[in-house]
Amino acid sequence: MKDRAEVVIIGAGINGCALAYELAKRGKDVVVLEKHYICYGATGRCGAGIRQQWATKENALLAKKSVEIFERLSEELGYDIGLRQGGYLIAIHDEEEMRQAKKNVEMQRSIGLPVKIISPDEIKEIAPILDPEGMEAIAATFCPTDGHANPFKTTYAYARAAKKLGAKIYKFTEVKDIKVKDGKVEEVVTNRGKIKTKYVVNAAGAWSKEIAKMVGINMPNKPVRKEALVTEPIERLFDCMVISFKHGIYFSQQEEGQILGGIPSPEEKIGYYTEPTFSFLKHMAYMLGKYAPPLKHINILRQWTGFYDVTPDALPILGETNIEGFIQCNGFSGHGFMIAPMVAKLLAQLICQEKLDMPIDRLSMERFKGKITKEKAVVG
Ligand SMILES: Cc1cc2nc3c(=O)[nH]c(=O)nc-3n(C[C@H](O)[C@H](O)[C@H](O)COP(=O)(O)OP(=O)(O)OC[C@H]3O[C@@H](n4cnc5c(N)ncnc54)[C@H](O)[C@@H]3O)c2cc1C
Known part of the structure; x- marks a missing residue:
């Protein structure tokens, strides 16, 4: 050394x-x-999701400028990083969230992001497997240049x-x-x-x-234990990352067809705890079924934990x-x-x-x- x-x-x-x-x-x-x-x-x-839809300008700008780099990174580094830009669809559940979403979208558009608020019908057009009623969504925001890369x-x-x-x-x-x-x-x-x-x-x-x-x-x-899971691969059903600030859920379909996602565990803990929990699996499976009913019967292959480094x-x-x-x-x-x-x-x-x-x-x-x-x- x-x-x-x-x-x-x-x-x-x-x-x-x-x-x-x-x-x-x-x-x-x-x-x-x-x-x-x-x-x-x-x-x-x-989850390696890449989202530019933030409420603070600092995060939105850092993410937007990062996307500009991600878009040319495979070429610059000489290796395919698996970038896919299928957008992020963020559920809006009530009027209070709608007010905040409008503020966020205004700021995001002011820095040049192509974000818009979409109706439940448009949610289904973007990802037909989603059930806006099961999601309890009155609308959503969508940014088509958001996406995912292989971490x-x-x-x-x-x-x-x-x-x-x-x-x-x-x-x-x-x-x-x-x-x-x-x-x-x-x-x-x-x-x-x-x-x-x-x-x-x-x-x-x-x-x-x-x-x-x-x-x-x-x-x-603070280190906070977070859990995630991945399912068996299935035929391509949707391209966007789906998330909700209220439910804390996020999920997307990977390049190879698996669904990867997470949700706050009912037993969420602060500290260096690494054990996965059954309550996370149950909660995530239930919510995934509500958001996307066709995924109800899919087999989960693996779950794991990792830490958020939370400020x-x-x-x-x-x-x-x-x-x-x-x-x-x-x-x-x-x-x-x-x-x-x-x-x-x-x-x-x-x-x-x-x-x-x-x-x-x-x-x-x-x-x-x-x-x-x-x-x-x-x-x-
Ligand atoms: C379940 C889960 C889902 C997530 N989803 C997303 C997502 O969709 N999009 C997104 O942007 N982010 C997501 N994140 C957050 C993201 O993973 C992290 O913010 C990011 O990976 C942090 O990268 P890092 O390089 O800063 O730290 P890390 O990847 O944590 O790397 C830190 C490294 O430091 C090393 N280290 C620690 N102490 C020492 C020491 N004393 N000596 C030497 N080495 C040491 C560790 O071994 C480790 O490898 C998610 C995180 C989790 C846990």
């Missing part, structure tokens, strides 16, 4: 690998340290491209400590040796809080801290796959002292000192 690198990234999920690529592309000497293997964390357990292929494509440009990714290498001298990061201590560095990027997902503690930073993030306002924590060289890239609260391409680009610009494509100051930890505005468009 190298004993020196200009930038050390902790965590080889989508964010760590995408950032390694963006930095290597800019000629930086980068090392990624991963305590298990690429995609071990939330990235390898996620493994995307992350490995970034990792492979980063390595080709000289980045090193050390698997089974756990960060145990970070040495700080005169308010600056100096060295990262791992189970396989030490690395002197100028920048440490905390891209450790649900474990980011533990990493931040190593430099004396106390973060408000108090459901917005990520990005950028510099009061420890010089210690950069945050975490707090993605359940949507860190879809915004990773733009987050990586922005943090690479920050580290390379380039002009940022969009400001990220409002996403630093400083915001928690004042009144925060919670992102309302969260699911699961």
